[in-house]
Amino acid sequence: MSFTSTALTGILTSESVHAVELPMATWAYGLVALIIFALLAFVTASYRDVANRHRAKAEAYAARHGGDEHGGH
Template identity: 65%
Template sequence: MTFATLVAFAAEGAEEHGSVALETVGYGIVAIVAFAALALVTASYRNVANRHAHKAEAYARAHADDAPEAGHGH
């Protein structure tokens, strides 16, 4: 193929017009699904500290004497 033939084919392909909005809808759908999945992961960590409150209370009782009297370890 010559350069002129390639230019002719490129010009012929450039004349076809499509809807750019419809071509990019897939990206929006993928983004929505990805953010929804991340939101579910984030929501799964909600209230985790209260699920293990008995462990935190037991640790606090066991280490009550280890707490420093003043700030910054003084």
């Protein structure tokens, strides 16, 4: 056997693989992800319909700029 095959055999054996215990249960990772996504969904939903909260400002802007929202020439 060559040195390379001997070294690879030593690396790939199950004796050199060490199991690492997770800091929490596997289902808890899913729960944490679900909570994070729920919080992000709540933040996103909180911006819904923000433009209509300031109707007076929007109407004043439209009157000042002739209703052209995109600044076209």
